[in-house]
Amino acid sequence: MKNKLDQVDFDILSILTQDAQTPYTEVAKKLIISPGTVHARMRKMRDMGLVTGATLNLDYAVMGWKFTVFLGIYLTENTRYKQVIQHLMQVKEVVKVHHVTGKYDVFIKLHTKDSIHYREIYQNSILTIKGIKGVESFISVEQNLTRHIDFSI
Amino acid sequence: MKNKLDQVDFDILSILTQDAQTPYTEVAKKLIISPGTVHARMRKMRDMGLVTGATLNLDYAVMGWKFTVFLGIYLTENTRYKQVIQHLMQVKEVVKVHHVTGKYDVFIKLHTKDSIHYREIYQNSILTIKGIKGVESFISVEQNLTRHIDFSI
DNA sequence: GGTGAAAGAATGGAAGC
DNA sequence: GCTTCCATTCTTTCACC
Numbered sequence: 190m191k192n193k194l195d196q197v198d199f200d201i202l203s204i205l206t207q208d209a210q211t212p213y214t215e216v217a218k219k220l221i222i223s224p225g226t227v228h229a230r231m232r233k234m235r236d237m238g239l240v241t242g243a244t245l246n247l248d249y250a251v252m253g254w255k256f257t258v259f260l261g262i263y264l265t266e267n268t269r270y271k272q273v274i275q276h277l278m279q280v281k282e283v284v285k286v287h288h289v290t291g292k293y294d295v296f297i298k299l300h301t302k303d304s305i306h307y308r309e310i311y312q313n314s315i316l317t318i319k320g321i322k323g324v325e326s327f328i329s330v331e332q333n334l335t336r337h338i339d340f341s342i
Numbered sequence: 343m344k345n346k347l348d349q350v351d352f353d354i355l356s357i358l359t360q361d362a363q364t365p366y367t368e369v370a371k372k373l374i375i376s377p378g379t380v381h382a383r384m385r386k387m388r389d390m391g392l393v394t395g396a397t398l399n400l401d402y403a404v405m406g407w408k409f410t411v412f413l414g415i416y417l418t419e420n421t422r423y424k425q426v427i428q429h430l431m432q433v434k435e436v437v438k439v440h441h442v443t444g445k446y447d448v449f450i451k452l453h454t455k456d457s458i459h460y461r462e463i464y465q466n467s468i469l470t471i472k473g474i475k476g477v478e479s480f481i482s483v484e485q486n487l488t489r490h491i492d493f494s495i
Numbered sequence: 496g497g498t499g500a501a502a503g504a505a506t507g508g509a510a511g512c
Numbered sequence: 513g514c515t516t517c518c519a520t521t522c523t524t525t526c527a528c529c
Contacts, residue, residue: 194405202398209362209396212506214522223498228524239404243362244490245355246395252347252493259442259449261414261480274486286487289412291480296412300491327414327444333427334439337397338453340405365523367505376515381507 194239197222198230199341202240205231206337209243249300256301257329261293262321269320270294276318282310293325347392350375351383352494355393358384359490362396402453409454410482414446415474422473423447429471435463446478 197220204216213227220227234240249257264270270288277283277297285298301307315324350373357369366380373380387393402410417423423441430439430450438451454460468477 202400206398206400207395209398212522213524224523225499225525226497229496237404238401240398241401242360242399243396244399245359245362245393246397247355247359247490248391248394249491251390251392252491254491257440259440278487281492283487284489284491286485287410287412287480287482288484288486289480289482292478293480296480296482325445327440327442327446327449329440329442329449331441332439333441334431334436336437337400338402338405338407338437339434365505366507377505378507378516379514382513385507 194234194340196341197226198234199339201227201230202234202337203339203341205243254300254302256303256307257332258299258301258307259327259329260297260299260315261325261327262295262297263323264294264320265322266320267294273318273320277315280310280314282306282314347387347493349494350379351387352492354380354383355387355490356492356494358396407453407455409456409460410485411452411454411460412480412482413450413452413468414478414480415448415450416476417447417473418475419473420447426471426473430468433463433467435467 200220201216204211204219213231214224217224217227231240249255262273264273273295274286274288277286277295280299282299282301283297284300287296288294289296299310301310311324311326315321353373354369357364357372366384367377370377370380384393402408415426417426426448427439427441430436430448433452435452435454436450437453440449441447442449452463454463464477464479468474
């Protein structure tokens with residue numbers, strides 16, 4: 190087992206990133222290889238750490254969570270970022286936290302039910318965190334694309 | 343089949359969002375319900391449009407794609423956003439595109455191999471798009487969190 | 496490193512409660 | 513609307529190529 194991927198691996202990833210629940214037998218049939226090969230390739234890619242797991246895609250709007258907001262956060266001192274991130278992770282509406290360089294220090298994504306819920310979280314759970322100097326918000330009007338990198342040769 | 347979720351549904355989601363490939367029989371065992379119930383609940387949640395699919399989690403860094411960058415984009419005219427988004431979607435390094443309100447008009451996420459690759463994409467594939475007035479970039483130093491909303495009562 | 500088959504496990508309906 | 517049952521399909525390993 191060498192750690193270099195070929196077109197077959199990319200094809201497997203391409204099918205499974207579109208639907209992670211596709212049975213391996215079906216993947217095998219599409220690519221005209223044996224089910225055992227799909228298993229071996231997937232195990233290789235898991236062992237490499239390339240495939241770290243699988244998750245469901247959820248449409249939060251169906252649950253009445255219609256607000257998606259990005260926040261660019263400035264810190265009072267950059268060294269404080271670990272504590273700030275710890276606090277941000279406690280807020281259940283926050284789903285992504287990135288430590289970034291550039292205009293902001295921390296960049297997060299959060300979901301709320303509506304603008305009232307958003308304001309409440311923003312004022313009571315975000316702005317109250319010690320070490321946050323300022324915040325700029327971007328409300329997502331529409332998500333137009335979400336996909337994976339296609340590594341194909 | 344009513345369209346209201348209960349704690350059992352949330353528990354199923356909680357397990358499957360952590361690992362979408364968990365067999366339903368195992369989900370059933372953990373929750374001490376029958377496999378048929380897991381199936382019925384999942385079908386209900388798919389039919390509702392809450393569960394839209396499943397995807398693999400990939401660690402791009404393992405493939406040598408070590409750069410994750412967010413771009414906040416200003417447009418020359420806000421009405422042009424559909425065309426700009428069309429062009430952004432053609433760039434294979436771009437994995438997410440959001441139309442937003444606030445300081446920027448469009449917000450995207452992209453992956454590249456390194457800073458050289460990034461600069462090339464930035465200058466040749468992003469800045470050349472007609473309708474883009476300006477761009478601010480945020481390089482992700484570290485991703486600290488990625489998860490789903492927990493709807494539990 | 497791939498194949499294909501075989502034993503065991505999971506799936507996804509149907510019928511009854 | 514949940515459960516049990518069961519025929520079908522999938523998983524996973526392994527001897528062989």
